[in-house]
Amino acid sequence: MTFNQRTALVTGAGRGIGKAIAEVLAKNGVTVICVSKSPDSCGGVAAAITAAGGKAKAVPVDVANGAEVTKAAEALLAEFGKIDILVNNAGITRDGLVARMSEEDWNAVIQTNLTSAFHWTKAIGWPMCRARYGRIVNIASVVGLVGNAGQANYAAAKGGMIAFTKSIAKEFARRNVTANVVAPGFIKTDMTAVLNEEVQKAAIGMIPMQRFGDPADIANMTAFLCSEESNYITGQVFTVDGGMAM
């Protein structure tokens, strides 16, 4: 994969999939701005990347807060001059059946998983268009394609992320800015570690490859979509799920 002196911003880079994405980009020579909610988690990842010889900066931002996102994006654009790659990965779950779901849990998931991508894209996407270069990768979920009982808020956010990505792909294409979606299945992170043994067993039963994926499986696909080599791919959804949603 080729990256020509690129700078990337990865949200949710403190743990799990986002951390793996930050690491693989940094290994390929990309300067990585690691965003997470807690200063400790993005700080730890950025420090480890720097210690390994890479280039990284930690920026704690609550992505659910639009004003905070806009302020951080403006400051980072002023500091770095440009951001070439945006990976909207931060996400949460607040599961429950619709009949029992609070409006607070609905809003928290939509704000964190979907509205955050709107704010980052608005702030960083247009400068990418002016520079006539950009790669945007949004991390959705297979749940955004097929739905899931008990996850209506999460499925709505992820399905919205897919439609949002296709729309910005169409808006930005003639300015050489691509936008694609990676839709993971079950991946071994803190998000799935909370599932009880019975649920994990049932999930594995639905996966033809009969195991959960690793964060690196998502990171490798994401990095390809951020690289120069993916330059004619836009508006697409790539499921990385061991065959679950085929």
Ligand code: NAP
């Ligand atoms: P994770 O291990 O729970 O990590 C989530 C990351 O997002 C953390 O770094 C967290 O920050 C950050 N984050 C959450 N809320 C935030 C906020 N308000 N502001 C800033 N950062 C915030 O999750 P993961 O499993 O790696 O998931 C990453 C993405 O993949 C999510 O969008 C998720 O929906 C998607 N996904 C995951 C799976 C899976 O099986 N794991 C499957 C499909 C899709 P802190 O470290 O500061 O808490």
